[in-house]
Amino acid sequence: MPAARKLDPNASRTAAFGAELRRRREEAQLTQAELGRHAGYSSSQIGAVEVGKRPPTEQFLTECERALGSGLRELWASLSRHRDTAPTWFAPWLQEEEQAQSLRTWQPLVIPGLLQTADYARALLEGESGHDTERIDALVAARLARQQILTRTNPPRYLVVLDEGVLNRPVGGPAVMREQLERLLESARVPHITLQVCPLGANPGLSGGIVIAQALTGTRHTVYLETAAEPVVTSYAEVVELVSMKLDAIRADALPQRASVEFIRKMVEKWT
Numbered sequence: 001m002p003a004a005r006k007l008d009p010n011a012s013r014t015a016a017f018g019a020e021l022r023r024r025r026e027e028a029q030l031t032q033a034e035l036g037r038h039a040g041y042s043s044s045q046i047g048a049v050e051v052g053k054r055p056p057t058e059q060f061l062t063e064c065e066r067a068l069g070s071g072l073r074e075l076w077a078s079l080s081r082h083r084d085t086a087p088t089w090f091a092p093w094l095q096e097e098e099q100a101q102s103l104r105t106w107q108p109l110v111i112p113g114l115l116q117t118a119d120y121a122r123a124l125l126e127g128e129s130g131h132d133t134e135r136i137d138a139l140v141a142a143r144l145a146r147q148q149i150l151t152r153t154n155p156p157r158y159l160v161v162l163d164e165g166v167l168n169r170p171v172g173g174p175a176v177m178r179e180q181l182e183r184l185l186e187s188a189r190v191p192h193i194t195l196q197v198c199p200l201g202a203n204p205g206l207s208g209g210i211v212i213a214q215a216l217t218g219t220r221h222t223v224y225l226e227t228a229a230e231p232v233v234t235s236y237a238e239v240v241e242l243v244s245m246k247l248d249a250i251r252a253d254a255l256p257q258r259a260s261v262e263f264i265r266k267m268v269e270k271w272t
Contacts, residue, residue, distance in 0.1 A: 013098070015052030017076055022050045024068045039063035093233045096222045098149060100156045100213040106205045106250050108163040110171065111180060113143050114150060115160065115187055120180040123172030150193070159194045160187075161247070161254050163205070167197070167267045178271040181264055188261045196254040197263050205250045210243050 025035050025046075032050070033043040040063055048054040056064070061073045097103065105112050111120060121143045125136045149155060170177060188195040198205075211224040221240045225232040234240075255263060 014049075014055050017056060017072075018050040018052040020075055021046075021056075021064065021068075021072065024072070025050075028068055030067070035064070035067055038067035090231075093222075093224050093231075094146070096213045096215070096224075096233070097146065099216055100149075101216045102157040102159070102214040103211060104159040104247055105209065105211040106161045106247055107166060107209045108205055109209065110166060110169070111162070111184070112160060112209075112211075114147050114158065115184060116143060116147075117176070117180050117183050118144060119172055119176045123176055127171075150187075150190075155192050157192050157194075159196075161196045161198055161205075161250055163198050163203075164200045164263075167264060174271045178268055181268045181271065184264050185261060185268070188257065188264075194257055195260055195264075196251065196257055197260040198250060198254040201253075203250050203253055204246045210247060212240070212243060212247065 025032070028035075030038070031043070032046040035041075036043045036046045039046070039060070041060065045054070049056055049060065056072070056076055061076060065072050103114075110124060113121070116124075118140055121140050122136060125131055125139050131139070150158060167181065171180070184195060187193050209226040213222045213224070215221070220235060221244070222233065222235045223240055223243045225234075225239075225243070254260070
């Protein structure tokens, strides 16, 4: 019998659920096939949920709780809660982000969400109309929860290129900016994160922020394009190629990481 696949509960919400499902199944001394017979599923279907490849359906939760006891539905609801605060159009991107082996982003206006501090994120959200305090609290918590992908066991490689203007934009005031830039310096010390600053001036990326996610298989890329309305999420090959070329052109004008870190360090002094 092949060894059970090692799980990383921090990899995604489906992985966290799958790890707990496996723990409960093994505690009940059931094989995947035996649990499948109790719940009305094949062993491969049980296995797909356990390794985080497939999210549990309502029926799956109901049948597995009959076999293993209550609590699975509550767990899945709690893991999904931060997603429920996000707009409907953002859900597909969250899935791509969780499953990516690499993420490359260009940001001409603000620090990307995966590197934002709570106070910086709050200041941005407070600047948007229509959000009350409770909603803002939920959105901040959801944004911070997304950042767990960068601290999981096998995090994605993360390349961030920031326009110099991002470091000068007073979001939340001097104290918030100082804390945020210090967070960038901490992030730049992490081996799987590369941080670059593009000096002020004309470049191919002034039309908006972009993110390119490469899936774990390495064969599929998905892009996230910021617009004045709803951002665009697409895997269309021609768009991916065009956006990749644009990001390469932007990076060609950016400072190397070491020089970028020194530049950010000097900006911290500005906000002190």
